[in-house]
Amino acid sequence: MVKRLGAAACLLLAATAVRADELSEAVFLADLPEVLTASRLVQPLADAPSAITVIDRALIEASGFREIADLLRLVPGFYVGYVSGNQPIAANALIHDFTRHMQVLVDGRSIYLPTIGGVSWSALPLSIDDIERIEVTRGPNSASHGANAFTGVINILTRHPDDQEAHGTRLLAGTQGARVGTLRWVGGTRARHRVTLEYREDDGFARRHDHLRAPMLHYRGDLELSAHDGIALQLGYIGGDRGAGAEGNALEPPHRLDMRSHFQQLDWFRRLAEGGELRLKLYHNLTETREDIQPVPPFPRYDRDILAQRWHLELQHTLAPGDAWRAVWGAALRQDNVRSQLYFSTADKLRNHMHSLFGHVQARLAPDWLVNAGAMLEHHDIGGGSVSPRLSLHWQPLAHHGGRASLSSARRYPVQFEENALSLPWYRARGGLEPETIVARELGYVGAWPQAGVSVDARVFHWRLDDLIDRWGPRPWDIRNQYAATLRGFDMQLRWRPSSRHDWLVNYARADIETDNATYRRSSPEEQVGLLLTHRFADGWSAHLGAYYTAGFHPMGTGSRLPGMRRVDLKLARALRASDVRGDLALVLQNVTGEYLDFDNNNRHPRRAHVQLRLDF
């Protein structure tokens, strides 16, 4: 009897049970946990204390650029040039071979070189296809990013493995011997992994010894440990060699430079109650170059090898208890090690330690008033201690229109070369440098007309730069804090997406520099214009036009006096769609209007073309 009842109950259950994948009202009534907690949410551009440009995937694709540094042409006021075919630079003021006034981060990891400053873009183990977006702060932001977030911060964010297909491949072939081959694998269930292998080759400029041959490996793994904790691990390696030196340069005749650069980065985060978050970041960068150089006699062989290494540990605590206010505070420790016989006349490693404490608060005082306040306290072995405060006030009287007034300061700390150069007969630095300072006053406007698909960001700025570091006196030069400069300017960005088929970007920037130093006065272009137009046709074809203008100027360092530069790029692409395959085939013509001088008289940027096939499946 009991058995029969049991069987009947089972039958009844089978008849009435609702399968897990079947739609019942439960999916409507479920009390879901808060997924997009306050700490996960990014600050909208209108609330940000500085002017920010975002280069997203759509712009990256539309631009047709194959070098990461070139993408910064899409930022108002940014100049991108090539010191040599394998040495791009990107900066928005005081243009120099070594762009010392700009912080560059990849997922929060600083790749600013501690030896001589700037960034070695060709030694960055990252494929352009693995970039999700680049957020560029067009001004100082020490309060958030510390030293060297001086005239700007470039923050490159890589794609989450979940956002890419299981397999990816890219083949690129172009003029000037350009070849790129990329293979990508994404997998894992609880932990998501991505491995990217890439090989790049380029002959560089004609009549210059500036080729690049670089194999690269990049790994990113994201693991959710629990509903509250997660870690992300990234590893990267790039090797290969590039051409250096020049004909007629007795000390640096054409030769091969072997490079090796790798990094390891671990991010751990824990979500706290009420939208808070704790984040710990640990990373290590190492970049080493070896040059096998045979100077013209009577000059002897000499050691040009350079090593730069960084260890960095950072803890950050976000509190976001409600709509009214949000706060972040944290601390960081860093050690930079460098070794260069050429720069420092010693085989020893030189070290520089940094420790910092930072905090900022965003408070909504009233529905249409917002204030951001923050400061960074930092101490470096080289340059000592400092405080960099920042304050911005935002008025948002209408839903999509707001104004911003900000006052911020930042420091650019001296690099080892500036403090300790001993490179006779050219340099003998006496040391004792102070950090350079900037005080920025800005008025900005961020607006949008969503109905028309228009967004605008415009600002006027007044930057006062002091204690600028430069060489001093007769040879061997000392290096001292000495110059000051004032930059005044206006820049704006307009993006218009009138329909899903059109995406138009217009950038304009104008800056005037006043300084007691004639070299500095010429070192920033007065005017820059950028244009990127996209048209998508109905049948999978798309056409893109990029046009860029930079007024004549004279970059510092090895740069030459440059006339105005005009450049037009065209890209024609066909989307490839099969059931399980997504891809595109593209033809890119760069600089179609003819060659221009790039950074240096010897660099004639030619017309270039490449075809690219990309398949993801």
Added chain:
Amino acid sequence: MSSSGSISDTGPGRGGHRARVARVAQLALLALLLILTVARAQGDVVIHVILSEADGAYREAADALRAALGPRAVLNVAALAELPPERLRELSRGTELLVPVGLRAVRALAAQHQGRAPVLMLMVPRASAERVSWPPALARGKVAAVYIDQPPARSLALAQRLLPGARRIGVVVSADHLDGVAALRQEAARRRLELQVETIAAAGDLSRALRRVLSESDVLVLLPDALVVNAENVRNVLLTTYRYRIPVIGFSEGLARAGAVASVYSSPAQIGRQGALLIRAWAAGRGELPDSTHADTFSLAFNPHVARSLGVALADPATLRQELGAAHE
């Protein structure tokens, strides 16, 4: 009589008065019962409400139904667990209206239904309600439903109103729910919106479908589909959409809390009240239930934090409800 007596010490005169009052009350009650019985026999409606679960949203819907029908309806509310299959069979042989609330109650009733009593399903997803098989003897007009989901026009109107620049509407559905997409497609065309649809066959396909749809959409409209939105994957869906910076329009209060910019939904009470409208029409008519329907009334839930972060300006909910054609409540 001592004034110091206990309070229970009452005099005999007073006791006689109490007895009289009690008798009158008994008579009055009797008369009232009589009147009620007569009235009921003359036209009161007896409704058997069967709740999938004894309380929560199911109880809310039943309470709203009871309140909206007023005292002339007699509601027998019971949870499915209290009703053995024999009782369901017995009820379904009668002529009184059966109102199962929720899919489990609907299923249980359908399995036992003897083909006579009319059925009004409350708070069930349209796709599931349409798939329930009732005895063939149960004629058209004897089965209807008030769906828990929203008509496509409402979700699209909300998306269009909050994101006036959005032209491409992304949708991910399982193959099971493609029927629902046809209506959405029609509505999108009427509103000059492009619909980007990705279909999935298994939960494992969701990430890929999201990647494809998000890269070509301005907004993602989530449709009720157990394969696409459930307690396990809602986190993944919302985190992915946010990485793409694509706003999500949801269909429940829970989704707005979790991270959808806004949700349009009908609450259990609104569904219960809609049920009352259908029952009145049924009672007034010739015993035919009106066609199945969505609730005329609906609610909006916003996530102001997510909206702000994505640059979406939220309107005043009351004004917005009117603009979306909310019926007067």
